[in-house]
Amino acid sequence: xxxxxxxxLLFAIPTLLIISFVIFALLDLAPNDPTGDLPLxxxxxxxxxxRASLGLxxxxxxxxxxxxxxxxxNEPLNIFERLxxxxxxxxxxMRVLSWATRSPVVDLIxxxxxxxxxxxxxxxxxxxxxxxxxxxISAYKQYSIFDQVGTFLAMVGYSVPTFFTxxxxxxxxxxxxxxxxxxxxxNLVITDFSSFxxxxxxxxxxVTVLALFNASQITRFVRASMLDNLxxxxxxxxxxxxxxxxxxxxxxxxxxxxxxxxxxxxxGVPTIFSGAIITEQIFRVNGLGQLLITAxxxxxxxxxxxxxxxxxxxxxxxxxxxxVLYGILDPRIRYD
Amino acid sequence: MKNLKLLLAGTVAALAFAGSAAHAERGxxxxxxxxxxxAVSTMNPYLSGGTKEVYASSMxxxxxxxxxxxxxxxxxxxxxxxxxxxxxxxxxxxxMTWKIKPGVKWSDGTPFTADDVIFTxxxxxxxxxxxxxxxxxxxxxxxxxxxxxxIKITFTEPKPYPYSAFVGAQSPVIQxxxxxxxxxxxxxxxxxxxxxxxxxxxxxxKEFKPNxxxxxxxNTNYRDAAxxxxxxxxxxxxxxxxxxxxxxxxxxxxxxxxxxxxEPEILAKMVAAGKGKLETAFGTQVERINLNHYNADxxxxxxxxxxxxxxxxxxxxxAVRRALSLAIDRSIIVEAGYGxxxxxxxNIVPAPAAVASTKNDSWCLxxxxxxxxxxxxxxxxxxxxxxxxxxxxxxxSFLYATSTxxxxxxxxxxxxxxxSQIGVAAELRNAxxxxxxxxxxxxxxxxxxxxxxVEMYTNNFDGTDPEKYLxxxxxxxxxxxxxxWQGQNIPRYCNPAYDKLVGELSKxxxxxxxxxxxxQLNDMxxxxxxxxxxxxxxxVSSHSLKLAGVKMNAWDSxxxxxxxxxxxx
Numbered sequence: 001x002x003x004x005x006x007x008x009l010l011f012a013i014p015t016l017l018i019i020s021f022v023i024f025a026l027l028d029l030a031p032n033d034p035t036g037d038l039p040l041x042x043x044x045x046x047x048x049x050x051r052a053s054l055g056l057x058x059x060x061x062x063x064x065x066x067x068x069x070x071x072x073x074n075e076p077l078n079i080f081e082r083l084x085x086x087x088x089x090x091x092x093x094m095r096v097l098s099w100a101t102r103s104p105v106v107d108l109i110x111x112x113x114x115x116x117x118x119x120x121x122x123x124x125x126x127x128x129x130x131x132x133x134x135x136x137i138s139a140y141k142q143y144s145i146f147d148q149v150g151t152f153l154a155m156v157g158y159s160v161p162t163f164f165t166x167x168x169x170x171x172x173x174x175x176x177x178x179x180x181x182x183x184x185x186x187n188l189v190i191t192d193f194s195s196f197x198x199x200x201x202x203x204x205x206x207v208t209v210l211a212l213f214n215a216s217q218i219t220r221f222v223r224a225s226m227l228d229n230l231x232x233x234x235x236x237x238x239x240x241x242x243x244x245x246x247x248x249x250x251x252x253x254x255x256x257x258x259x260x261x262x263x264x265x266x267x268g269v270p271t272i273f274s275g276a277i278i279t280e281q282i283f284r285v286n287g288l289g290q291l292l293i294t295a296x297x298x299x300x301x302x303x304x305x306x307x308x309x310x311x312x313x314x315x316x317x318x319x320x321x322x323x324v325l326y327g328i329l330d331p332r333i334r335y336d
Numbered sequence: 337m338k339n340l341k342l343l344l345a346g347t348v349a350a351l352a353f354a355g356s357a358a359h360a361e362r363g364x365x366x367x368x369x370x371x372x373x374x375a376v377s378t379m380n381p382y383l384s385g386g387t388k389e390v391y392a393s394s395m396x397x398x399x400x401x402x403x404x405x406x407x408x409x410x411x412x413x414x415x416x417x418x419x420x421x422x423x424x425x426x427x428x429x430x431x432m433t434w435k436i437k438p439g440v441k442w443s444d445g446t447p448f449t450a451d452d453v454i455f456t457x458x459x460x461x462x463x464x465x466x467x468x469x470x471x472x473x474x475x476x477x478x479x480x481x482x483x484x485x486x487i488k489i490t491f492t493e494p495k496p497y498p499y500s501a502f503v504g505a506q507s508p509v510i511q512x513x514x515x516x517x518x519x520x521x522x523x524x525x526x527x528x529x530x531x532x533x534x535x536x537x538x539x540x541x542k543e544f545k546p547n548x549x550x551x552x553x554x555n556t557n558y559r560d561a562a563x564x565x566x567x568x569x570x571x572x573x574x575x576x577x578x579x580x581x582x583x584x585x586x587x588x589x590x591x592x593x594x595x596x597x598x599e600p601e602i603l604a605k606m607v608a609a610g611k612g613k614l615e616t617a618f619g620t621q622v623e624r625i626n627l628n629h630y631n632a633d634x635x636x637x638x639x640x641x642x643x644x645x646x647x648x649x650x651x652x653x654x655a656v657r658r659a660l661s662l663a664i665d666r667s668i669i670v671e672a673g674y675g676x677x678x679x680x681x682x683n684i685v686p687a688p689a690a691v692a693s694t695k696n697d698s699w700c701l702x703x704x705x706x707x708x709x710x711x712x713x714x715x716x717x718x719x720x721x722x723x724x725x726x727x728x729x730x731x732x733s734f735l736y737a738t739s740t741x742x743x744x745x746x747x748x749x750x751x752x753x754x755x756s757q758i759g760v761a762a763e764l765r766n767a768x769x770x771x772x773x774x775x776x777x778x779x780x781x782x783x784x785x786x787x788x789x790v791e792m793y794t795n796n797f798d799g800t801d802p803e804k805y806l807x808x809x810x811x812x813x814x815x816x817x818x819x820x821w822q823g824q825n826i827p828r829y830c831n832p833a834y835d836k837l838v839g840e841l842s843k844x845x846x847x848x849x850x851x852x853x854x855x856q857l858n859d860m861x862x863x864x865x866x867x868x869x870x871x872x873x874x875x876v877s878s879h880s881l882k883l884a885g886v887k888m889n890a891w892d893s894x895x896x897x898x899x900x901x902x903x904x905x
Contacts, residue, residue, distance in 0.1 A: 033774030038385045040795045044822035053466025100377040101546035102524035175586045284574040286548040
C-alpha cells in the first residue's frame with residue numbers, strides 16, 4: 001500500500017507539470033485581454049503600456065517558466081519564511097501577482113478560503129448527512145411513498161439549476177418574508193451569540209441551496225448501492241441466522257454499500273475548494289468561486305492559472321485518497 | 337447685476353448652511369452601505385483605469401478640481417479654477433497655475449503640499465509603471481512649485497482647454513511620502529499603499545478585501561469639520577446588477593447601488609416596492625453603429641478592413657449610409673432596452689448642452705421607411721427575388737457585430753427587422769466583451785479590427801471638452817496592421833476637410849467658438865454617415881429613500897459628493 005501510494009505520488013509530478021502547461025497555453029491562446037474591461041476613453045498607447053507593465057510583451061515560453069519559478073520556488077519560500085520567521089536570501093522575491101488587483105495571488109486565496117469552506121464545505125457536509133438516511137430508507141422501502149417522494153425531490157434538486165433556486169430563495173425569504181439577508185457579509189466576526197446568529201442567518205440561504213443540490217446527487221448513489229447489496233446472498237444468510245433486521249440493515253448492508261459512496265464523496269471534496277461559482281455570485285459570498293469567475297472575466301491570467309492549478313493538485317490528490325480509502329474499506333482490494 | 341448675483345450666492349450659501357445645520361457633526365449617521373456589482377480590485381486608479389476603481393477611490397483621494405453634477409468645474413483642493421480671465425491660465429495658453437487651499441491635510445495629519453502634486457505627475461509618467469491614466473497628463477511638459485502652495489503646469493504646446501491633469505476622479509493627487517518608493521516598475525509591489533492610499537477625501541480605508549468588500553471610516557482630518565455625516569462606509573462588491581437593484585429597492589439592505597443595467601420593466605417593478613428610487617444622469621455615452629468605410633469581405637483575408645482592401649462595395653455609397661440611418665426607429669430601441677437610461681440621439685457628442693447640436697434632429701430622429709426606400713431606389717439599388725436590394729452583383733447584406741450583452745442582442749434584432757423593411761439583410765454576430773474590446777491584435781473579433789460591415793458599441797469622453805474625442809476621426813487614426821490595429825478611427829472615416837476643422841479646434845480658445853466648431857464636426861460625422869448614433873445613454877444608480885444628498889453625476893465619480901450624503905431624517 002505504501003509503495004503504491006509513493007508510486008502514485010511520483011507519477012503525479014509529471015502529470016501536474018503537463019496540466020500546468022496546458023492551462024497556461026489555453027489561457028494564452030484565449031483571445032481576451034486584461035485591458036478589455038477598461039473604459040474606451042483610455043487610449044490605445046496607454047493600453048499598450050499597461051500590457052507591457054504586466055509582462056505581456058514577453059514571449060510565451062519565458063512567461064511560463066517565470067510563472068513556474070514564482071509558483072514553485074518563490075511562493076513556498078515565502079510561506080516558509082512567514083511560518084518560521086527566518087529569512088532566506090534578501091527576501092525580495094517576485095510573487096505571483098494578480099493583474100486586476102496587483103496583489104499576491106496566494107494572499108487573495110487565503111483571504112477567500114474561510115467563506116468558501118464555511119458555506120460550500122458546510123453545504124457538502126449537510127448534503128451528505130441528509131443524503132445517507134434518505135438513500136437508505138428509499139432503498140429499504142423501495143417503491144414506497146417515501147421512496148417515490150424522495151426520488152422525485154432528488155430529481156428536482158438535481159435538475160433545477162442553483163441559479164434558479166438561489167434567486168427563488170432570495171425572492172421568497174429575503175424580499176418577501178425578509179427573514180434572511182440576500183447579501184453575505186464577509187466582514188462579520190463571531191464574537192457573541194447575536195453575531196453567531198447573524199452568521200447562521202446569512203449562511204442559511206446559500207447553504208440550503210447547495211446542500212439540496214449535493215444531497216440529491218449523493219442520495220441517488222446511496223440508494224443504488226443499497227439496492228445492490230440488499231439482494232446479496234450474505235444478507236439472506238444473515239437473516240436466516242436470525243440476525244435482527246436493524247443489524248442486517250445498518251451493520252451489514254449499510255457498511256458494504258458505503259464503500260462506493262465514500263469514494264464518490266472523496267472525489268467530490270475538491271469541488272468544495274473550487275467553490276460554487278454561481279451560488280457564491282448570487283449571494284455575494286465572494287469566495288474562491290467568485291474569485292475565479294471575476295478573474296476569468298477580467299482576463300487576470302496569473303490568478304486563473306494559479307487557482308486552476310491548485311484545483312488540479314487537489315483533484316489529483318483526492319483521486320489518490322479515494323483509491324487508498326477503497327483499499328482500506330474493502331479488504332478484497334489490494335494494489336500491491 | 338453683479339451685486340444681484342452675489343446676493344443670490346449669499347442666499348444659496350445661507351440656505352445650504354441652514355440645511356446642513358441639522359446634521360452638522362461628523363460621523364453621526366452611522367454606516368453607509370454601498371453596493372457595486374462589479375467588485376473593486378484596487379484603490380489606486382493609476383494602476384487600474386476601471387470605472388469601479390476610479391469611483392471607489394474618489395471617496396479617499398481627490399483631484400485639485402472636479403466636475404459637479406452640471407458638468408461645471410468646482411475647486412476641491414484649490415482656491416479657484418484658473419482661467420485666462422483671472423490670470424490662472426497664461427495668455428499664450430502654454431501654462432496654468434493652481435493655488436492650493438490653505439490648511440488642507442492628508443488623513444495622516446501631515447500637510448498637503450505642491451510637492452505631492454508634482455510627485456503624482458512623476459508617478460504617472462514614470463516608464464514601466466503602466467499608468468492607466470497617462471492620457472490625463474498628455475501634453476504636460478513640467479509641473480513645478482514656484483511657491484510651496486502654488487502649482488505651475490507647463491504644456492508642450494498651447495492648450496486651449498487645459499483642464500485635464502489633476503482634474504476629475506481619473507487623476508487624483510496621491511501622497512508623496514506614501515508612494516515615494518513605488519514609482520515605475522515597483523508600483524504593483526506596493527500592495528498596502530495601493531489598497532489603502534492616504535488621501536484628503538472624506539473617508540479613509542480601514543480594510544480592503546480586493547474584489548470583495550472595502551471598509552472605510554470618516555477622515556478625522558477632513559477639511560470640513562462637520563463632514564462627512566456618515567461614520568463609516570461599507571462598499572460591497574460582486575453579484576449582478578439585478579440583485580444589486582433588489583438589495584436597495586426591495587429588501588432595503590443597502591443604501592446605494594451603482595450601475596443598474598437591468599431591463600427597464602424589472603426596475604420599475606422593484607421601484608414600486610417603495611423603498612428606494614432611481615437616479616439617472618446623462619454624460620457623453622452614445623451607443624452607435626459604426627459603418628465600415630473599407631471592404632470587409634472575408635475573401636480578402638488579412639487585407640480586409642484595411643486601406644489595401646479598398647472602399648466598401650456598398651457602404652461607400654452615401655445613399656446607403658443615409659438610408660440605413662433613416663430606417664431605424666430609435667425610440668423603440670430606447671423603450672425596449674434602456675427606458676429612463678436612454679434618449680434617442682443623432683449626435684456623437686450629445687452633451688454638455690453647449691456643444692450638443694440639434695441640426696440633424698429633423699431628418700434623423702424620426703424613422704422614415706418611405707424616404708429610405710426612395711433613396712435606395714434612386715441610387716439604383718434594386719430589390720431582388722429574395723427581397724434584398726442589389727446593384728451590379730453587390731447585395732445589401734451586412735455582417736453586424738457587437739459585444740455579448742442582452743440589451744445589445746435585443747437591439748440587433750430590432751435593427752435587423754427595421755433594415756429588412758428597406759430590403760437590407762443583416763447577419764448578427766456577437767463576441768464576449770473582453771474579446772471585443774480586448775484589442776488583442778491576434779484576435780479577429782476585436783472592434784478595432786472591424787472584420788464586419790457594421791458594428792455597435794458605446795463610447796464617450798472624459799470631462800466636458802470633446803476636442804480629443806473628435807480628433808479620433810482623423811485620417812491618420814485609422815487602425816491597421818501598420819499601427820498594430822491601435823487607431824481610434826474605427827469606422828475608417830477620412831475627410832481632409834474634417835481634419836482641417838479639428839486642427840482649427842485645437843487652436844481655438846474662446847469657448848463659444850469651440851462649441852460652434854465641435855457642433856460642426858459632430859454634424860459632419862452624422863451627415864456623412866461615419867456612423868449611425870442611436871442612443872444617448874445615461875448612468876442609472878439606485879438609492880434608498882433613507883439616504884439624502886445624492887446628486888447623480890455623469891461628469892465625474894458618482895460618489896463625488898459623498899461627504900455631503902446623510903441619513904434622511
